[in-house]
Amino acid sequence: MTQIKATVVGSVNVDANISKFTQESKILLKQAVFKGVADVEREAKISIQRGGKSGFVYQRYNPRRTHQSSAPGEAPASDTGFLVNSIKRKMDGDGFGGEIASRAFYSKFLEFGTVKMLPRPFMFPALEKNRKKITQRLKQVIKSATMKPRK
Numbered sequence: 001m002t003q004i005k006a007t008v009v010g011s012v013n014v015d016a017n018i019s020k021f022t023q024e025s026k027i028l029l030k031q032a033v034f035k036g037v038a039d040v041e042r043e044a045k046i047s048i049q050r051g052g053k054s055g056f057v058y059q060r061y062n063p064r065r066t067h068q069s070s071a072p073g074e075a076p077a078s079d080t081g082f083l084v085n086s087i088k089r090k091m092d093g094d095g096f097g098g099e100i101a102s103r104a105f106y107s108k109f110l111e112f113g114t115v116k117m118l119p120r121p122f123m124f125p126a127l128e129k130n131r132k133k134i135t136q137r138l139k140q141v142i143k144s145a146t147m148k149p150r151k
Contacts, residue, residue, distance in 0.1 A: 017147070018096065025145035030095035032141045036134035037098035041089045043126035044100065047075035048084050072118030075125065076110045083107060100126075 018026065055069035055077065070077040078084055086104040091097070102111075102123065113119035 017145075020147045022146045025141070025147075028141045029138075029145065032134075032137045033096055033098060034091060036130065036137060037089045037091065037100060039130045039133065040123075040126045041087060041100045043129050044087050044102075044122050045084045047122050047126060048078050053077040070120050072113075072120065074120060075122040076120045083110070 018029070021029065053068050053070045053074060055071040055074070057066055057068045059065075060067045060079065067079050068077060076083060083102065083104045083106075086107065087100065087102045089098055089100050100123065107123075109117065110120045111123055112121075
């Protein structure tokens with residue numbers, strides 16, 4: 001199973017202050033985390049299903065069809081849909097974290113390559129494509145978070 005799990009740099013300060021956030025601010029933070037995880041999952045799936053693939057075209061059987069594979073460095077080309085359907089997101093129990101995992105046994109070979117095949121990454125590029133948006137969304141929520149008054 002291939003997993004991508006990202007940690008927000010500086011999250012120690014956020015972790016220490018989450019208990020001081022109002023309930024409304026905690027909900028907004030959880031929503032921002034969920035959206036970030038969902039964005040990466042969506043992008044990983046889209047990169048497999050769409051985009052120009054420039055690898056070899058070959059004949060597939062059962063059912064008979066032609067298939068254009070991806071070239072090294074491109075996201076894998078979808079053939080049966082199994083890889084896309086194996087990509088799932090899972091949120092942490094507290095809602096302040098999450099991960100995206102591909103349960104297809106061959107996904108790590110595609111992501112990182114093998115001695116006989118160059119990588120066809122799809123998870124890490126999805127994270128990188130969304131990194132700035134996720135960071136901005138989290139910063140905005142944390143900046144606008146209101147703290148509980150001290151007792």
